[in-house]
Amino acid sequence: MLIAHRIALDLNNVQxxxxxxxxxxxxxxYNWALTEWKSQYEAWKLDSSQPKPTQAALRRQLNSIxxxxxxxMLEVTKNAPQMAIIQLGQAFQNxxxxxxxxPQLRKKGVHDRFTLTNDQFNIDGCRMRIPNLGWVRMRESLRFAGKIMSATVSRVAExxxxxxxxxAEDDSHLPKAENQGAVGVDLGVSALATLSTGEIITGAKSHKALLTRLQRLSRSFSRKQKGSENRKKAKGKLAKLHARIAAIRSDALHQLTTNLTRRFHIIGIEDL
Structure with missing residues (x-):
């Protein structure tokens, strides 16, 4: 069973x-391969003697030039461009x-990520070794035991x-139900969820609690001149606040799902 553990990194400026x-x-x-894929596919449709584009051929083409x-590109791990093209191939398969x-072009500030295969990094407790960089610190150690398949490094705000x-070969990491009962869950707007037992889960109101600050940072960002350093700084502050709001919501959902799976053996949810 494949399972992922998302861990925050503690980086210095160089890292x-x-x-x-x-x-x-x-x-x-990814964007280069997508452009090449489009042009080569159009050429193949006009002349079937031309090779049909594949992610393997595009990877070889990029390596040659x-x-x-x-x-x-040589300043970073070779996995960064190679895995991006493999992911493009998977996107075309889907x-x-x-x-x-x-598939669409990836954008800076939105798709800031790269993937490493399991032979290109090492995990040692709360440390991770990356090619051409060395050891970086993780905020916590890996929780799951089993064969490590891959790692994706991504940026959220800053x-x-x-x-x-x-x-993972076993399911010991999963929470065990305290009983064999059943429960129905009705997701709502005013309340996060209402259980068939009568229990109401209100959920976090992170957006409402931070709305004043969000409005202030949004106004500050809109007043900055486009392309200026001040606008860049304001954008970073606004993104950081949005990430905090999203994290609070995500934490509330994780607490709800963990609580339900520990208490009940059967969970029914309305299919809208």
Whole structure:
């Protein structure tokens, strides 16, 4: 069973710059491969003798030209561009299977992430070793036991996180139900959830509690001149607050789901 553990990273300035470069390299490789895929696919439709684009062929093509055209790619782990192109191939598989929309270009500040295969990093307690960088500190150690499959480093606001995927062989990490009872859950607006037992879960009101500050930072951001350093700083403060609101909401949902799975064996939810 594949399960992921998302851990915050404790980085210094040099390490944060490396992460930004690696994420930028992955984003560039993804967008470059998407552009090449479109042009090569159009050429293949006009002339079937032309090779049909694949992620493996695009990876070989990038490897053959990156030393001359994109030498800055060599400053970060080779996994950053290679895994980005593999992910593009998976995105096209999902598109042709009807499971997702056509892949779109990745944007800076929105898709700041890169992926490492399990042979390109090491975990030692609260430390993680990344190629061309060395050891970085994690806020906590990996909770799950099993074979480590991959790791994805991503940025939320100004914070960096690593999501480590583990192939866990047992389910000992799952909470055990205290009884074998059943419960129905009705999700609402005024209350987060209402249980069939009569219990009402109000949930966190993070947006309402921080609305005044959110409005102030939004006004401050809109008044800044586009392209200025002050606008960049204001954008960072606003993103940090949005991330805090999202984290409070996520924590409330995690507490609710954990509480339900520990107390009840069968959980019914209305299908809208």
């Amino acid at each position: 944060a710059i490396y992460m930004a470069r690696a994420a930028g390299t992955a984003r560039f490789a 990156k030393r001359e055209r994109f030498p800055w 598109f042709f299977a009807g499971r997702s929309k056509y 914070r960096w996180f690593v999501s480590i995927t583990v192939d």
